[in-house]
Amino acid sequence: MWNYLQDLSFWDWLGLGAVLLILEVFGAGGYLLWIGVAAAGVGVLTYILPSLSWEVQFLLFAVLSVLTALYWWRRQRSVQRRSDQPGLNMRGSELIGHTFAVHDAIVSGRGKIKVGDGVWMVTGPDTPAGDQVRVIAQDGTILQVEAI
Known part of the structure; x- marks a missing residue:
């Protein structure tokens, strides 16, 4: 297992991203979406820079997961605006x-x-x-x- 983690390729990250996105479809409520996007992002970066060590890959994955989740959380909060028709559907x-x-x-x-x-x-x-x-x-x- 240790040897496998040290030799991760971009296919592993893209596969993890795909699995997380598929699981999101089954109703995770948005939790796995951004982690899947982060995994796919690390896969793309690993394809572009194949010499990235596994430590850097995991660090990138953690940072991208947090950044994408925070981005979406802030965007959702800013979108929730007061309606110009507050009585709609009431x-x-x-x-x-x-x-x-x-x-x-x-x-x-x-x-x-x-x-x-x-x-x-x-x-x-x-x-x-x-x-x-x-x-x-x-x-x-x-x-x-x-x-x-």
């Missing part, structure tokens, strides 16, 4: 302040209102069907209402 937040008719009576604090062609679960004071209520908040998929 349909219930659009309903706050609007009034609707109670579809199923609100009994024991639970009921339903009709919004367009859909029905929403609501919480609020007991209200008979047909009365008007105003949406005041959203808690997940349940709207909070107040009687008008």
